[in-house]
Amino acid sequence: MKLQEVKCPNCNGSDVEPAGEGLMRCRYCNTTFTIDYDEEDAAMDKSRIELQMQREKFEHQDKMQKEAKKSQRISILIFLGILFAIIAGLIMANTVVLQDQEESSSVVESKTKETIYVSDFSEIPDAQFEEMQSLALQAAKKEIEIAAIIEVTAEEPEYVTSYLLTSKEGDDNRLVFVYKDTWHKKSESIETYVFYYIQDLQLITDGTVKYKTYVQNVNDMFMWNNTFIYGEESFDLCYIKAISANADFNAIEK
Numbered sequence: 001m002k003l004q005e006v007k008c009p010n011c012n013g014s015d016v017e018p019a020g021e022g023l024m025r026c027r028y029c030n031t032t033f034t035i036d037y038d039e040e041d042a043a044m045d046k047s048r049i050e051l052q053m054q055r056e057k058f059e060h061q062d063k064m065q066k067e068a069k070k071s072q073r074i075s076i077l078i079f080l081g082i083l084f085a086i087i088a089g090l091i092m093a094n095t096v097v098l099q100d101q102e103e104s105s106s107v108v109e110s111k112t113k114e115t116i117y118v119s120d121f122s123e124i125p126d127a128q129f130e131e132m133q134s135l136a137l138q139a140a141k142k143e144i145e146i147a148a149i150i151e152v153t154a155e156e157p158e159y160v161t162s163y164l165l166t167s168k169e170g171d172d173n174r175l176v177f178v179y180k181d182t183w184h185k186k187s188e189s190i191e192t193y194v195f196y197y198i199q200d201l202q203l204i205t206d207g208t209v210k211y212k213t214y215v216q217n218v219n220d221m222f223m224w225n226n227t228f229i230y231g232e233e234s235f236d237l238c239y240i241k242a243i244s245a246n247a248d249f250n251a252i253e254k
Contacts, residue, residue, distance in 0.1 A: 009033050033050060117173045118201040118209055119166050121254050124175075128209050133159070136177035136196040139215040143230045144196065152227050155182040160193065160235070163242070165249035174249075175200045175211075176242050178235070185225045190232025194219045194236035 008026035010033075025032045057105035073206040088089050118124060130194040142158035146156050157179040168174045183190050195218075201211045218241075221228045243251050 006035055047082055071222070116203040117166065117170065118164070118203055119170075121164055121252065124201070124209050125202060125207070128211075132175055132198050132211065133162070133177060135198065135213070135215050137179070139196045139217055140179045140181070140194060143217070143219065147221070147227075147229050149227065151185055152225075152229075153184045154229075157181055157194075162254045164252045164254070165197075165243070165246055166252075168250060172199070173201050174216075175201060178238060178242065180235075181229075181231055183224065183229050185227060188225060190224055190229070192229060192233060193235050194231040194240070195238055195242040195246075197242075198231075 010031040013028040144154040160178040
């Protein structure tokens with residue numbers, strides 16, 4: 001490429017500057033004029049233009065490929081989402097069917113094998129009665145441990161009596177144990193009465209009793225000598241709360 005000095009055709013000045021593609025402007029007289037390129041310049045410009053076009057084409061193709069991959073990923077995610085929804089629907093449908101079958105089986109079983117609730121102490125084997133009484137005693141001891149603090153002591157809970165409450169509808173029962181707690185603080189003492197019950201005693205074919213293994217604890221606390229302790233201050237109050245308050249049940253004392 002030949003280097004040539006560019007001069008203004010109007011004033012023949014050489015103080016010129018580019019003014020656009022193939023244009024120059026004279027800073028002195030402000031004349032805009034074109035310049036001539038030799039063949040080598042034209043070839044370089046052509047190569048530059050072709051290179052730019054190839055670069056733009058490559059960038060466009062790269063962009064299209066990235067968008068295609070993105071669309072493909074989105075399509076896969078949508079497909080997986082639909083597949084998951086279908087599988088979840090099938091699982092739920094099968095679960096409903098199984099539940100219906102279990103409920104149907106339960107209905108059939110309940111019709112063929114009616115639940116028989118314990119209605120008398122004679123139906124409870126002695127060994128099982130002692131087991132349930134032991135559970136109630138442990139609950140009574142636990143209450144004493146919770147309530148007893150510094151300067152307060154309590155004696156071993158004393159068994160008083162027990163009641164079997166059977167629902168008048170014949171669909172529920174509970175075995176109630178009554179205990180007496182004796183509390184001491186310094187030179188003073190007080191007796192309280194507490195009760196605990198085990199629910200849902202059912203007769204089974206081998207002559208034993210099925211029952212819930214946890215003990216219901218429904219005793220309140222009251223203030224004595226600046227200390228909270230459990231129970232009622234008399235047996236009568238305890239009886240009212242444990243027995244009389246259950247008007248829908250018949251009560252039998254052991």
